[in-house]
Amino acid sequence: MASIVKTGSAKWEGSLKKGNGHVSTESGVLSDQPYGFNTRFEGKKGTNPEELIGAAHASCFSMALSMILGESDLTPDSIETKAEVHLEQKDGGFHVPKVHLTVKAKIPNASAEDFEKAAKTAKENCPISKLLNAEITMDAKLV
The missing domain is CATH 3.30.300.20 (K homology (KH) domain)
Structure with missing residues (x-):
């Protein structure tokens, strides 16, 4: 079987604590979903890598x-x-x-x-x- 490749992508702007990012998947199921320091460590709305x-x-x-x-x-x-x-x-x-x-x-x-x-x-x-x-x-x- 040939290798199957799926992609996810992220764009980040700004510093760690004040910046923000957006994450998307190739399929479009996730599209420009927000993530950042506040969604990862402070419980704010958005996603995070974990x-x-x-x-x-x-x-x-x-x-x-x-x-x-x-x-x-x-x-x-x-x-x-x-x-x-x-x-x-x-x-x-x-x-x-x-x-x-x-x-x-x-x-x-x-x-x-x-x-x-x-x-x-x-x-x-x-x-x-x-x-x-x-x-x-x-x-x-x-x-």
């Missing part, structure tokens, strides 16, 4: 889990994944040391063992998990 990474990781994981379940002839009614991306200050800078996944899934005919095994495999192998150089933890619940 929540975008969280959304990417949650969606990638959910798709991977669905694929892995399908390999065992299990089809989920629903998979709900939340990715908490932890941004911490260290050595005068910031880093993301951890992502925590919380998963709730409704899967007819799945045993708890089947679900836990599939969730662990998805956590370790979804492309965004592999991309992140961070500890990735998870709570997975079959409902």
Whole structure:
């Protein structure tokens, strides 16, 4: 299979604390969405890199889990994944040391063992998990 390339873009203007930026995706689903110091650290309306990474990781994981379940002839009614991306200050800078996944899934005919095994495999192998150089933890619940 040929390489698939998707793009996201950002434009920033001004200083760190007083400046602002806009982020967009190739598909146009996000188009000139605001982000800045105030949306990242002060809770103002707009997005930030950590929540975008969280959304990417949650969606990638959910798709991977669905694929892995399908390999065992299990089809989920629903998979709900939340990715908490932890941004911490260290050595005068910031880093993301951890992502925590919380998963709730409704899967007819799945045993708890089947679900836990599939969730662990998805956590370790979804492309965004592999991309992140961070500890990735998870709570997975079959409902």
